[in-house]
Amino acid sequence: MFPEKIMALSRRPLQTQPLALRARWVLPVSGSPLRDAAVNIFQGRIVAVGAVLPGALVEDLGDVAIVPGFVNAHTHLEFSDIRQPIGFQGIGMVEWLRLVIERRGESPASGRSPVEMGLDESFRFGVGTIGEIGQPGLRQDDYRQSSCDGVAFIELIAPRADRVAAALEIARQHLSAGLVGQWQPGLSPHAPYTVHPELLERAVRLSVEYRVPLAMHLAESREELEFLRDGSGPFRELLEARGAWDATAWPRGSRPLDVLRVLARADRAVVVHGNYLDAEEIAFVADHRENVAIVYCPRTHAWFGHERYPLEAMLSAGATVALGTDSRASSPDLSLLAEMRHIAREFPAMNRATILELGTLHGARALGREDEIGSLEPGKLAQLAVVDLPDGSVADPHELILDGDHPVVETRSI
Numbered sequence: 001m002f003p004e005k006i007m008a009l010s011r012r013p014l015q016t017q018p019l020a021l022r023a024r025w026v027l028p029v030s031g032s033p034l035r036d037a038a039v040n041i042f043q044g045r046i047v048a049v050g051a052v053l054p055g056a057l058v059e060d061l062g063d064v065a066i067v068p069g070f071v072n073a074h075t076h077l078e079f080s081d082i083r084q085p086i087g088f089q090g091i092g093m094v095e096w097l098r099l100v101i102e103r104r105g106e107s108p109a110s111g112r113s114p115v116e117m118g119l120d121e122s123f124r125f126g127v128g129t130i131g132e133i134g135q136p137g138l139r140q141d142d143y144r145q146s147s148c149d150g151v152a153f154i155e156l157i158a159p160r161a162d163r164v165a166a167a168l169e170i171a172r173q174h175l176s177a178g179l180v181g182q183w184q185p186g187l188s189p190h191a192p193y194t195v196h197p198e199l200l201e202r203a204v205r206l207s208v209e210y211r212v213p214l215a216m217h218l219a220e221s222r223e224e225l226e227f228l229r230d231g232s233g234p235f236r237e238l239l240e241a242r243g244a245w246d247a248t249a250w251p252r253g254s255r256p257l258d259v260l261r262v263l264a265r266a267d268r269a270v271v272v273h274g275n276y277l278d279a280e281e282i283a284f285v286a287d288h289r290e291n292v293a294i295v296y297c298p299r300t301h302a303w304f305g306h307e308r309y310p311l312e313a314m315l316s317a318g319a320t321v322a323l324g325t326d327s328r329a330s331s332p333d334l335s336l337l338a339e340m341r342h343i344a345r346e347f348p349a350m351n352r353a354t355i356l357e358l359g360t361l362h363g364a365r366a367l368g369r370e371d372e373i374g375s376l377e378p379g380k381l382a383q384l385a386v387v388d389l390p391d392g393s394v395a396d397p398h399e400l401i402l403d404g405d406h407p408v409v410e411t412r413s414i
């Protein structure tokens with residue numbers, strides 16, 4: 001547990017008896033669904049799941065399911081004030097990036113910060129923990145005041161060798177500032193087309209030195225594979241137009257596996273998207289599941305009209321596959337439950353319990369928080385989402401939340 005979190009908990013009035021939250025269903029993720037059951041909480045931690053503990057104060061939440069707080073393993077909250085995704089369904093990555101870069105050049109609207117808006121929205125949607133990629137100079141107060149926690153990755157960009165030193169300075173400043181409220185710092189070398197291999201190598205070393213995670217977009221588009229392999233295509237054109245092309249960066253014939261091999265030496269690495277990883281690369285990620293995970297962003301994937309996501313192949317290889325919304329620049333909102341429901345529609349044969357596991361326990365594992373969150377188990381933090389349930393009974397109660405459209409009615413982070 002992060003020290004700030006311990007302090008936050010200890011400031012609360014001391015709980016003298018367990019609180020038992022009762023519901024029609026409790027879906028612990030780490031075990032079978034429990035009907036008419038309770039989650040017993042004492043001083044911020046889950047102490048028992050199932051029957052109400054003797055002497056507990058009972059709070060009956062009614063016709064709802066209690067599930068672990070969702071983990072949004074990848075987003076960029078700086079875009080949370082965008083009302084609808086940028087561009088159009090099926091837009092190419094490079095065209096979309098041009099529009100995003102244009103928007104970044106605009107002065108921010110007055111009022112609440114987009115990050116603060118995104119954190120509030122996330123919490124309303126049942127998200128307790130976030131893998132957030134922020135810009136250098138991020139406002140620490142936005143994160144400190146949120147009910148969510150997670151990893152605040154700082155974005156690092158240096159496509160040319162002569163820009164690496166400046167990016168590393170940003171990385172060091174972010175890491176030496178330490179925890180941001182309840183948030184652990186992390187580094188995000190952005191993507192192969194914006195990161196010189198020297199920056200990636202040095203970021204990996206910093207990850208080991210400071211014991212912090214890295215997050216990197218990888219194998220997101222076919223154009224990126226072309227860029228790595230041949231140094232040509234729309235990404236090269238984009239870099240040349242911006243004076244950022246460096247012919248000495250990635251050797252011809254490079255592929256995502258070359259990047260994965262470097263990332264696997266980090267303390268922990270989150271591979272964002274991985275839409276076009278091949279079988280050998282998926283096997284590599286699975287073999288390194290101790291410290292390497294993938295994040296699938298289902299509705300963003302659909303926005304760009306990518307080829308079918310290799311989700312089944314990743315899971316059968318044994319990879320950790322967390323879920324993310326990505327930002328509101330490519331997704332309609334920050335609801336991780338909506339992402340899981342999207343998977344249920346796209347992969348109708350997939351086990352519903354597995355889908356919930358991706359959005360909770362796999363996310364916790366990806367961010368290195370598996371000991372604290374991701375399932376309803378004694379000893380873990382009482383970070384819960386409460387989902388309203390439709391009438392009727394089904395063979396598998398996971399269907400009630402994943403195949404329906406009832407909302408999250410409450411998020412608790414006690």
Ligand SMILES: [Zn+2]
Binds near residue numbers: 075076272326327
């Ligand atoms: Zn992203």
